[in-house]
Amino acid sequence: MDMTSRLRVPAELQNLGVIRRFVQETAIAQGSDRQAVADMLQAVEEAAANIVVHGYCGQPGDIEVEVSLEKAVLAVRLRDRATLFDPTSVPPPDLALPLEERRLGGLGIHLARHFTDSMTYRVTDDGRNELTLRRKIGS
Amino acid sequence: MNISVNQALGRVPVAILAIQGDLDASNYRDLIATAEQASAAGTGHILLDLTQTSFISSSGLVALHSIALLLQGERPPDPESGWSAIHAVGRGLSAVAREHIKLLNPQPKVQQVLVKSGLAEFFEIHTDLTAAIASF
Numbered sequence: 001m002d003m004t005s006r007l008r009v010p011a012e013l014q015n016l017g018v019i020r021r022f023v024q025e026t027a028i029a030q031g032s033d034r035q036a037v038a039d040m041l042q043a044v045e046e047a048a049a050n051i052v053v054h055g056y057c058g059q060p061g062d063i064e065v066e067v068s069l070e071k072a073v074l075a076v077r078l079r080d081r082a083t084l085f086d087p088t089s090v091p092p093p094d095l096a097l098p099l100e101e102r103r104l105g106g107l108g109i110h111l112a113r114h115f116t117d118s119m120t121y122r123v124t125d126d127g128r129n130e131l132t133l134r135r136k137i138g139s
Numbered sequence: 140m141n142i143s144v145n146q147a148l149g150r151v152p153v154a155i156l157a158i159q160g161d162l163d164a165s166n167y168r169d170l171i172a173t174a175e176q177a178s179a180a181g182t183g184h185i186l187l188d189l190t191q192t193s194f195i196s197s198s199g200l201v202a203l204h205s206i207a208l209l210l211q212g213e214r215p216p217d218p219e220s221g222w223s224a225i226h227a228v229g230r231g232l233s234a235v236a237r238e239h240i241k242l243l244n245p246q247p248k249v250q251q252v253l254v255k256s257g258l259a260e261f262f263e264i265h266t267d268l269t270a271a272i273a274s275f
Contacts, residue, residue: 013164013165014165016163016164016165017161017163017165020161020163020194038248041194042194042196042248042252045163045164045194045196046196046197049163049164049196049197049198052164053164107197107200107201107256108196108197108198110197110255110256111196111197111252111255111256114255
């Protein structure tokens with residue numbers, strides 16, 4: 001049976017810790033392993049921070065966080081009403097370049113990609129951004 | 140997150156900035172500000188004690204990057220000017236900065252993020268406080 005829990009919080013930087021704690025406690029309670037949860041927290045932080053900073057740009061708004069365990073996959077969905085933007089379209093950094101030539105921009109999305117098995121984006125039927133982060137448990 | 144600042148004297152004076160808690164987008168500017176204050180007070184060498192830091196986001200990495208720039212004599216971007224300005228920084232980190240900022244005891248998850256970002260190859264990492272202070 002799939003289990004799903006939701007949280008809705010104002011899109012403010014001080015709520016990033018609230019979001020991480022919710023994801024951590026919910027995912028553990030649902031049966032995810034600690035390694036999968038730790039990886040997911042990294043991705044959730046980066047995605048949620050992007051929504052607050054780049055999406056809402058300081059304007060008021062909400063972030064809805066949905067945590068579920070779906071057939072041995074931990075899934076976290078982030079939904080917001082900020083300007084429509086697909087973070088999965090951000091190109092990966094050129095890691096072949098030496099450090100001094102790399103840019104830090106896009107680093108958050110790079111980390112989110114690295115710590116999850118997949119990131120997918122869609123616009124919901126009611127016009128919201130929805131980013132789904134998935135991480136297999138037990139691996 | 141709390142940051143405690145202590146001074147130690149090895150071959151040179153070293154400011155030890157110990158971070159307790161998660162370093163994320165909500166507080167990374169506090170770390171930059173603390174380093175700026177230490178630098179303004181004359182500190183040229185900073186040891187970041189990450190023993191009690193279990194989480195670091197890309198914003199935390201930006202803070203480390205900004206402090207390194209500060210210690211190599213460059214003015215880091217004004218945090219108040221926004222995330223975009225800081226993330227737009229493309230300036231490199233020199234070997235000079237490497238001698239002025241070092242890390243102590245990054246926890247496994249933090250170390251993993253440092254490695255994945257490419258910053259682990261820049262920062263000298265220590266696991267012993269005395270040795271870390273003596274290395275400056």
